[in-house]
Amino acid sequence: MLEYDFMRHAFAAATVVAIVSGAVGYFLVLRGQSFAGHALAHVGFTGATGAYLVGIPPLWGLVLMTLAAGIGMGFMGEHMGQRDVAIGLVLALALGFGLLFLHFFTAFATQATSLLFGNVLAVERGAFWTLLGLGLASLAALAVISRPLLFASLQPELAEAKGVSLRLYSVLFLAIVAIATAECAQIVGVLLVFALMVGPAAAAQQLTSGVGKGVLLSVTFSLAEAWLGIALAFYTDWPPSFWITALSATVYLLAVSPRLSLERGSLRRNHRQA
Amino acid sequence: MNAIEFRNVHLNLGGRDILAGITLDITPGKFIGVLGPNGAGKTTLLRAVVGLLPPSRGSICIFGQLAACGHPGIGYMPQVRSSAAGMHLSGWDFVACVLHGHRLGIPFPGKMGRAEIDRALDLVGARELSRRPLAEISGGERQRLLLAQALVGRPRLLLLDEPLINLDPRHQHGVVDLAKSLQTELGITVLFSAHELNPLLGALDQVLYLGRGQAALGTVDEVITTPVLSRLYGSEIDVVRLKGRIFVMSGNYDMEHDEHRHDDVSASE
Numbered sequence: 001m002l003e004y005d006f007m008r009h010a011f012a013a014a015t016v017v018a019i020v021s022g023a024v025g026y027f028l029v030l031r032g033q034s035f036a037g038h039a040l041a042h043v044g045f046t047g048a049t050g051a052y053l054v055g056i057p058p059l060w061g062l063v064l065m066t067l068a069a070g071i072g073m074g075f076m077g078e079h080m081g082q083r084d085v086a087i088g089l090v091l092a093l094a095l096g097f098g099l100l101f102l103h104f105f106t107a108f109a110t111q112a113t114s115l116l117f118g119n120v121l122a123v124e125r126g127a128f129w130t131l132l133g134l135g136l137a138s139l140a141a142l143a144v145i146s147r148p149l150l151f152a153s154l155q156p157e158l159a160e161a162k163g164v165s166l167r168l169y170s171v172l173f174l175a176i177v178a179i180a181t182a183e184c185a186q187i188v189g190v191l192l193v194f195a196l197m198v199g200p201a202a203a204a205q206q207l208t209s210g211v212g213k214g215v216l217l218s219v220t221f222s223l224a225e226a227w228l229g230i231a232l233a234f235y236t237d238w239p240p241s242f243w244i245t246a247l248s249a250t251v252y253l254l255a256v257s258p259r260l261s262l263e264r265g266s267l268r269r270n271h272r273q274a
Numbered sequence: 275m276n277a278i279e280f281r282n283v284h285l286n287l288g289g290r291d292i293l294a295g296i297t298l299d300i301t302p303g304k305f306i307g308v309l310g311p312n313g314a315g316k317t318t319l320l321r322a323v324v325g326l327l328p329p330s331r332g333s334i335c336i337f338g339q340l341a342a343c344g345h346p347g348i349g350y351m352p353q354v355r356s357s358a359a360g361m362h363l364s365g366w367d368f369v370a371c372v373l374h375g376h377r378l379g380i381p382f383p384g385k386m387g388r389a390e391i392d393r394a395l396d397l398v399g400a401r402e403l404s405r406r407p408l409a410e411i412s413g414g415e416r417q418r419l420l421l422a423q424a425l426v427g428r429p430r431l432l433l434l435d436e437p438l439i440n441l442d443p444r445h446q447h448g449v450v451d452l453a454k455s456l457q458t459e460l461g462i463t464v465l466f467s468a469h470e471l472n473p474l475l476g477a478l479d480q481v482l483y484l485g486r487g488q489a490a491l492g493t494v495d496e497v498i499t500t501p502v503l504s505r506l507y508g509s510e511i512d513v514v515r516l517k518g519r520i521f522v523m524s525g526n527y528d529m530e531h532d533e534h535r536h537d538d539v540s541a542s543e
Binding site: 030032143144145146147148150151152154155157158159160161162163164205206207208209210211212214 | 344363
């Protein structure tokens with residue numbers, strides 16, 4: 001299958017995006033902000049459709065809108081209760097605007113479908129380089145802030161006492177999430193960003209107890225699901241996004257299930273021996 | 275040099291003075307119980323010492339330096355418990371997140387960092403325990419990890435905000451004994467806030483009793499008296515000593531025990 005250009009591009013793009021979303025997703029799940037990632041993707045839909053309307057590449061519309069929304073959400077604050085409602089409203093409003101823009105654009109249901117559900121087989125060479133650049137930038141930014149981000153995520157009160165600004169890292173992190181989301185939307189579409197950002201990370205956190213190992217496993221799952229999903233799509237002619245979501249859900253269920261069925265005591269024994 | 279110096283300190287929360295005009299000196303190497311009724315400002319006072327709440331008037335000095343976030347001499351165990359409790363993350367990684375946590379970079383602790391984490395864990399006897407995931411340890415065990423976290427970076431002043439809350443009496447004793455032995459072995463100052471005086475009695479060098487915006491600092495015999503507590507509670511208080519325990523009574527009510535019950539109710543709401 002690698003004799004086809006579009007397949008090589010698909011695998012290359014999926015590789016970049018899976019690494020970024022696996023790593024960023026780990027922190028997203030750790031901070032309990034999965035829903036924020038989901039909402040950012042929806043906002044991206046508005047950006048992409050708006051970009052069609054004004055005639056710039058949709059990827060840039062996606063990136064700009066998610067980035068603006070991510071930074072805005074970071075500033076909005078830390079109160080969980082309010083955050084849920086606010087994010088939910090933003091999410092609905094964003095999809096509404098996206099629909100309106102598509103209505104003005106009067107076109108192609110295919111554009112809408114590929115934005116909503118992804119179209120990894122249509123990634124072109126130019127788009128790949130953009131994905132690579134954005135991916136490297138967001139990974140580098142994540143690496144630079146990872147230590148204070150981890151501190152602020154696990155022990156916010158203590159981090160603040162040590163002089164770590166919770167708001168600053170909340171904003172910076174959501175900006176990184178925004179870029180990762182925009183990247184992810186290229187592969188699985190804005191509705192299914194959960195599959196690559198949250199699924200692998202949540203599974204990895206069930207199976208590991210160390211941060212470093214967790215990030216590595218999250219990236220591994222993400223990569224495996226993306227590659228296998230594309231390969232399966234090639235042989236079955238079903239959409240790659242379907243296969244990726246199916247694999248993501250399967251991996252997560254497998255990761256959670258031993259925890260549900262086994263006695264807590266036996267797990268504890270295993271950990272003592274380890 | 276004093277560990278803590280308050281000079282005419284006013285602490286204001288939401289337009290209300292929680293503490294007004296407090297002046298006191300705490301000398302290094304003491305174990306101090308921070309006591310007082312609910313809402314008296316125990317947590318507020320500790321947050322001000324850490325630097326999280328700047329005084330609206332007056333000044334707070336910690337080892338001769340104005341109180342500010344990031345003071346390297348302070349170890350802090352906040353009352354707001356982390357949401358990490360249900361995670362599969364290991365205790366070791368949880369404690370390690372504190373190490374140089376304010377600096378940019380990737381959180382690889384390195385050889386020296388690992389030794390520092392292990393040292394803190396050894397001090398509270400939690401080295402073995404720290405290999406287990408947070409989700410699978412008990413409240414008392416988690417408390418020891420939080421204490422280890424506060425000890426990372428070798429503080430000279432340890433602030434423990436209500437570490438006995440939600441612990442049964444046996445575990446309460448364990449935590450008090452541990453804090454006392456840390457204070458004597460490391461020669462550090464410990465501020466330990468609590469609802470009740472009695473679990474702390476054996477460990478205390480001094481009491482810092484708060485009430486109605488005021489504070490009284492001194493030994494148990496100096497502070498836990500009818501005149502001092504009557505002033506802090508604003509009503510007639512009897513101090514009853516019974517078999518080595520002390521009860522703070524107003525009429526027929528045990529003030530501290532009453533406070534405690536009140537807290538249980540609000541916690542379950």
